[in-house]
Amino acid sequence: MGATETSRASAARRKLLTAAEQELRETGELEVAAVARRAGVSAGLPYRYFGTRTGLLIAVLDAYYDRLDEAVALRIYDEPTWEGRERHRIRDWVEFLYAEPLAAIVLGGLVGDGEVVAANTTRLNLLIEIGSRNIARAQRSGELASTRDPEFLAAGILGGTQAVVSVALARTPRPTPQTVIDELWAVAAGAVGLPRAESSTL
Secondary structure, X not given: OOHHHHHHHHHHHHHHHHHHHHHHHHHOOOOHHHHHHHHOOOOOHHHHXXXXXXXXXXXXXXXXXXXXXXXXXXXXXXXXXXXXXHHHHHHHHHHHHHHOOOHHHHHOOOOOOHHHHHHHHHHHHHHXXXXXXXXXXXXXXXXXXXXXXXXXXXHHHHHHHHHHHHHHHHOXXXXXXXXXXXXXXXXXXXXXXXXXXXXXXO
């Protein structure tokens, strides 16, 4: 495949992913024919790039987690302490989820078959692994007590963040992001053994 063809294929794939995300946001469902109509392409083109409806759903899910990784999970923060860096990360995490159009759908449980569930679990496990390494480094440096299992802590903090933001996004009116940030930092700080923090000004 030449460079022009590769570029065209990449553009077509991105167009289909964008259409799939729009379809999910607006209808809460993902039908391949509806995605093709929205993208203005033939009914068979999504199958060429994604194989099945499940493949398309997994691609949408991966694109969501890629955005989360880039914006927050893999970001390097400059604050000199673990506490400062992670307060900043929680702020960015909540603000990302509040701004991300697919957050409510993914956090609420993206509808799909076992392969979609497995793909979501894989991405969550990668986030837990990143968090576990982060906490373990702070334990080795003496910033956090080493008596707690870092993987359990990372899983608990991630799970709490996902659940709390899912509830917040479903409320009318939504609580302010800062309200959610303060609650989540209090939970995270308590979990790792830091003193309960007051409202953050980050």
